[in-house]
Amino acid sequence: MITNLIILTLVLVGGSLGYNFFPELMDFIPSVPAWIANPIVGLILGAAIFYLLSFQVIKPIERSIKKMESFFSQLSVAYLIFGSVGAIIGLILAILVSIPLAALNMIFVSNVLPLILAVFSAYFCFQIATSRREEIRRLFTSRAQKQEENGVLERKEGDSFRRYKVLDTSTIIDGRILDVTKAGFLEGTFVVSQHVLQELQYIADSSDSLKRVRGRRGLDILNALQKEEKIEVQMDDSPLPESDEVDMKLVHLAKKMDGVVVTNDYNLNKVAEFQKVPVLNINELANAVKPVVIPGETMRVMVVKNGTERSQGVAYLDDGTMVVVEEGQHYMNKSVTVVVTSALQTNAGRMIFAKMEHSQKGIDDWKETK
Structure with missing residues (x-):
């Protein structure tokens, strides 16, 4: 034409x-x-x-x-x-x-x-006109609207604000995106690519019962997101490079829409960062809001398996944080009190190192007698 x-x-x-x-x-x-x-x-x-x-x-x-x-x-x-x-x-x-x-x-x-x-x-x-457009717009705003906006900070669109949130398959299946959004920590429009929807449907139709449950859970989460009044979900049917995997298609889509990729996938996170695409990782958010443990604190845990080193035991907190207990191998399947010695933050999550409380007491008693 x-x-x-x-x-x-x-x-x-x-x-x-x-x-x-x-x-x-x-x-x-x-x-x-x-x-x-x-x-x-x-x-x-x-x-x-x-x-x-x-x-x-x-x-x-x-x-x-x-x-x-x-x-x-x-x-x-x-x-x-x-x-x-x-x-x-x-x-x-x-x-x-x-x-x-x-x-x-x-x-x-x-x-x-x-x-x-x-x-x-x-x-x-x-x-x-372009640099003062917000001020010009306010000149023509009615008094009633001005009273409603009074006291509210006006946010301008920039590099720190991305309206469109492109959802990854792993994030939808995980389901925490629904709770985070209900709590008001995410805003804008959630974009679900047709390729993600096809992948969810493929997983839901899998012969593997575990995959089938995960796929159906993802579809249920999507329906729940769509039914929320305060959440806007938008389907995207735009053509994307056919030779790419679904992860790369999402990166291309986020670039095209000037949006943000929301994912739990560590590898997709790194690929998107390399492509200069902003990423919101639900796992990083979960790690950021976990309670901070300080060396010297005591906690009650149950040792559930052996560690990689000699005499080590491994326990888990309610939020999934791994606790490595020195000499914990001797207290398998028992609830014990441990003392935190250090904590390590990694990309995969947080690890806490601890030792038995009675061993700490023995060291303190030895220091006092000395």
Whole structure:
């Protein structure tokens, strides 16, 4: 469509130039028949020449148009509207100023200076309208709306705010995204790609009972998210690179929408960071809100399995945090009191190292007797 439009435009331009200037050019050539110097002949020749020329320039023109489309698609509607209105006001002001200048009948002042004023006036008014658009908008806001907004900080869209949250399959199956959103810690629009939905359906139809349960849980979480009144869920059917895996498709989608990838997958987290795509990791959020343990604190745990080192036992807190207990191997399947010695934060989670409380008491007693 754009190709035909470019060709038609060039043909019309060529025909117009030929119609207006071809007869005057023929006046410089002696003994030219009158039918050749006819404007209609010039129109036909100009249109034909520009039609042939269009095949040479159509590709660069198309590339330029696509770059312009890409540039303007990244701008917000409010920015374009306020900028256009500001430029129009600047041109009107330049016309009003150029009227008395034209009456002076001076070559530079009457002809060139109004053009310069028009360009600069349109530019400055465009800049003022786009940079102060929030203030201009508030001028036209009704008093009732101003009273409702009074005392509320106005948030501007920037690098720290991403409206669209692209959900990963692992996050949906995990289910904690529903609780986090209900608590109000996530905002914006949740985007579910058709590829994620297909993957969930494939898992739900699996012959493996464990995978089938996980897939059905993911579909239930999606339905619960969609039923929440304060949560907006949007399906995305846009075409994405077919050769990529689902994880890479989500990264491409987040780039396209200027959104954030929400995931529990450690590898997807690293790939998205490498692609300069913001990531929200539910596991990192869970680790961040876990209670902080201080060396010297005591806690009650149950040793459930052997550790990797000699005499070590492993226990788990209610939130899943691993506790490595020195000499805990001798208290298998028993609830014991331990003393925290240190804590280690890793990308996979938090690990707590502890030892038996009675061994700590023995050290303290030995220090006192010494």
